Amino acid sequence: MGPAAARLRGEVRALVAEHVPPGYLGAFTGDPADLEVAQRFCRLLAERGLLCPAWPAEYGGRDASPWEQTVVREEMWAHHEPRGAQYMGVNWVGPTIMRHGTAEQRRAHLPPIARGEAIWCQGFSEPDAGSDLASLRTAARRDGADWLISGQKVWTSYAAMAGWCFLLARTSERERRQQGLTIFLVPMDAPGVEVRPIGSLLGPHHLNEVFLDDVRVGGDAVLGEVDGGWKVVQEVLSFERVGIARYARCERLLQTAPRVLGDAWDGLPAELRTRWARGLVQCRRARLLAYRVIALQGGGRVRPGDAAAYRIAVTRLDQDSAEVLMDIVGLAPPEGPGTGEARRFRLAVEDHWRYSHASTVASGSIDVQRMLLARALLAAP
Amino acid sequence: MNIEPSGEAAEYGRQASRAFAAAGGDRLAPLAEAEPERRGALVEPVLRELGAWELRPRDDPDDLEAAAALCRSAGYRALAYPLAERLARPAGLGTDGLLVVDGPAPRAPVAGLDLRWTAVTLDGRRGEAVVRSGERSLDSAVVAELDVRPLDAAGAGDVALGLVLPCWTLLGMLDRALDLTRSHVLARHQFGEPLARRQGVRFQLADAEVERGGAEALAAYALWSVQSGRAEALDDALALRLAALEAAEAVFRTAHLLHGAMGFCDESPLSWVSRCSRPVRWLPLGLSATRDHLARRLGRHGLTGLFSEAAT
Numbered sequence: 080m081g082p083a084a085a086r087l088r089g090e091v092r093a094l095v096a097e098h099v100p101p102g103y104l105g106a107f108t109g110d111p112a113d114l115e116v117a118q119r120f121c122r123l124l125a126e127r128g129l130l131c132p133a134w135p136a137e138y139g140g141r142d143a144s145p146w147e148q149t150v151v152r153e154e155m156w157a158h159h160e161p162r163g164a165q166y167m168g169v170n171w172v173g174p175t176i177m178r179h180g181t182a183e184q185r186r187a188h189l190p191p192i193a194r195g196e197a198i199w200c201q202g203f204s205e206p207d208a209g210s211d212l213a214s215l216r217t218a219a220r221r222d223g224a225d226w227l228i229s230g231q232k233v234w235t236s237y238a239a240m241a242g243w244c245f246l247l248a249r250t251s252e253r254e255r256r257q258q259g260l261t262i263f264l265v266p267m268d269a270p271g272v273e274v275r276p277i278g279s280l281l282g283p284h285h286l287n288e289v290f291l292d293d294v295r296v297g298g299d300a301v302l303g304e305v306d307g308g309w310k311v312v313q314e315v316l317s318f319e320r321v322g323i324a325r326y327a328r329c330e331r332l333l334q335t336a337p338r339v340l341g342d343a344w345d346g347l348p349a350e351l352r353t354r355w356a357r358g359l360v361q362c363r364r365a366r367l368l369a370y371r372v373i374a375l376q377g378g379g380r381v382r383p384g385d386a387a388a389y390r391i392a393v394t395r396l397d398q399d400s401a402e403v404l405m406d407i408v409g410l411a412p413p414e415g416p417g418t419g420e421a422r423r424f425r426l427a428v429e430d431h432w433r434y435s436h437a438s439t440v441a442s443g444s445i446d447v448q449r450m451l452l453a454r455a456l457l458a459a460p
Numbered sequence: 461m462n463i464e465p466s467g468e469a470a471e472y473g474r475q476a477s478r479a480f481a482a483a484g485g486d487r488l489a490p491l492a493e494a495e496p497e498r499r500g501a502l503v504e505p506v507l508r509e510l511g512a513w514e515l516r517p518r519d520d521p522d523d524l525e526a527a528a529a530l531c532r533s534a535g536y537r538a539l540a541y542p543l544a545e546r547l548a549r550p551a552g553l554g555t556d557g558l559l560v561v562d563g564p565a566p567r568a569p570v571a572g573l574d575l576r577w578t579a580v581t582l583d584g585r586r587g588e589a590v591v592r593s594g595e596r597s598l599d600s601a602v603v604a605e606l607d608v609r610p611l612d613a614a615g616a617g618d619v620a621l622g623l624v625l626p627c628w629t630l631l632g633m634l635d636r637a638l639d640l641t642r643s644h645v646l647a648r649h650q651f652g653e654p655l656a657r658r659q660g661v662r663f664q665l666a667d668a669e670v671e672r673g674g675a676e677a678l679a680a681y682a683l684w685s686v687q688s689g690r691a692e693a694l695d696d697a698l699a700l701r702l703a704a705l706e707a708a709e710a711v712f713r714t715a716h717l718l719h720g721a722m723g724f725c726d727e728s729p730l731s732w733v734s735r736c737s738r739p740v741r742w743l744p745l746g747l748s749a750t751r752d753h754l755a756r757r758l759g760r761h762g763l764t765g766l767f768s769e770a771a772t
């Protein structure tokens with residue numbers, strides 16, 4: 080990755096050590112203080128140009144290489160994403176607005192993301208449109224120069240705290256369902272938007288319903304072309320699929336386990352230590368597959384199969400490592416007083432286990448990735 | 461760290477693949493099984509022509525990449541010749557190749573060749589390996605049992621290379637098995653349409669490709685680790701071996717299943733690639749033994765990565 084990336088990793092780790100409390104499990108817990116940690120940390124990163132280093136300087140970045148962005152992404156996910164929901168703005172909302180937005184939209188939306196102030200949510204899925212996203216029914220109709228949007232979105236992460244929604248809606252009925260869709264940038268405080276949280280195994284804030292009842296937005300809310308939203312969505316998904324460095328958290332937890340267990344480690348069943356070693360190999364494998372996609376993207380080449388292969392490998396790793404880690408903490412000696420680290424580790428593992436179940440579904444089911452990979456393989460010359 | 465092979469190495473690999481095809485291609489493996497004594501004469505001239513014996517994989521990073529690409533092509537064409545072992549030959553012993561061995565009954569796919577071998581155990585004990593004549597092993601005529609006469613304990617630095625290059629051969633076999641499977645499911649019709657139209661078929665192909673691609677990435681990493689003389693090169697080689705053997709399990713099962721009965725026939729190249737994969741997959745260490753060795757080596761310190769210092 081090079082010396083600049085290594086320096087940056089050290090810098091980010093030092094910031095995490097100083098500003099993120101030990102045992103932090105992310106912004107989305109029942110404790111509002113955790114969200115505040117994330118908000119402060121985002122601003123801190125932003126001040127140092129570390130929130131979106133790979134963005135061009137004119138939008139608040141520092142023209143860094145994709146590898147430096149990768150370092151930030153790895154360190155953040157490994158440490159339970161102390162950027163909170165901001166990672167979405169940095170990973171895909173910003174880059175997509177950069178590519179498809181008007182000058183005015185870029186001016187309005189990019190700097191707040193780069194400053195760590197704006198939280199976005201993604202309004203794609205609907206009750207009847209999951210994997211088959213193009214079947215969605217939320218509709219936008221013209222009203223003079225404005226649009227009126229009505230419908231329902233679901234599973235919308237962080238919607239309750241978001242200022243903006245990156246929303247996909249139907250704008251016309253065409254022969255191919257993919258053709259009549261448009262992206263709207265919708266302020267969440269617009270009249271007619273209602274958010275209802277959905278309780279879940281994942282913890283608070285992850286899942287919400289969003290109801291839209293004749294929500295009025297101007298023509299300037301359209302991102303890209305009217306009826307041209309599907310192409311933009313494909314780009315969003317390709318940014319999103321390499322956006323989360325899940326392998327980094329898996330590796331950090333696996334590598335930490337022997338130290339936390341101390342001498343009890345040697346008493347674990349040999350089979351479990353073997354699964355642990357295999358888990359570390361899987362971490363390396365997923366990381367290298369991610370790097371392959373990033374290297375190709377950096378060279379302007381995109382092979383859709385590679386991103387899908389990476390996603391399949393990394394989401395399986397997420398689940399495999401979670402099972403191994405749960406077995407390890409299950410056999411760890413009881414925590415006495417003063418063993419804060421062991422307790423923090425157990426909580427982190429349990430959090431990882433719960434969330435890993437969603438990794439094969441969120442951002443598109445792993446089965447859709449298998450479809451994409453197979454398509455790429457079978458289409459190759 | 462290099463995760464994509466250089467363009468030159470890849471081009472060299474393609475050139476080698478064409479040369480192997482011209483020298484007999486898919487007929488080479490059945491010939492080697494039938495008469496292991498003749499296989500040297502069939503492929504050695506081609507390898508000489510390709511400059512294989514001039515490569516200095518221990519001394520020159522470009523040559524190491526070229527050697528890996530050559531092994532991969534040999535695997536792709538099921539060459540049934542211990543090319544990786546020859547390319548890994550140790551320095552200064554005057555032998556023709558290096559065999560990594562393990563356990564009380566060492567074996568290697570070197571039957572019928574008039575060559576001198578050095579054997580090395582995983583902990584670096586070297587010896588002169590002599591083929592026991594008349595013994596057949598692993599149900600394959602190319603595998604021979606070895607007598608090893610101990611020499612020294614100076615081989616620790618040889619083991620990683622000796623494990624990594626055969627994994628590149630195996631990788632070539634996985635490439636081939638998947639290419640064959642892809643063509644087969646596109647061509648074979650059942651229920652009125654190509655097998656490739658069925659999602660069950662497509663998913664299996666996708667899963668096998670994830671395994672193959674993962675092994676490819678680790679192969680490039682382990683090669684880089686050997687190239688740069690890293691202290692962890694043996695860990696990296698075992699990590700590669702673990703992933704490559706798991707991938708081989710997944711890929712060959714899928715390839716055979718999707719080929720149906722056709723894939724077992726002598727006429728089917730898959731059956732030969734599959735047969736040729738056995739020595740690489742079970743010698744010197746099968747999957748469980750590989751996992752076990754790796755886990756022991758990793759102890760409590762883990763595998764070098766983003767957080768390896770967390771353990772210390």
Ligand SMILES: Cc1cc2nc3c(=O)[nH]c(=O)nc-3n(C[C@H](O)[C@H](O)[C@H](O)COP(=O)(O)OP(=O)(O)OC[C@H]3O[C@@H](n4cnc5c(N)ncnc54)[C@H](O)[C@@H]3O)c2cc1C
Nearest residue numbers: 201202203204209210234235236437440441442443444446
């Ligand atoms: C934690 C989390 C956060 C999310 N955040 C957001 C968000 O912020 N914004 C948003 O818009 N959406 C979000 N989603 C929704 C997510 O994109 C969808 O869950 C996903 O696309 C799958 O849709 P579905 O849940 O309706 O499952 P379905 O489409 O009903 O599929 C269920 C299962 O059926 C199988 N399946 C479906 N189709 C096929 C097929 N063609 N071939 C084979 N098998 C198939 C798969 O196994 C799939 O997992 C989130 C989901 C999760 C879990």
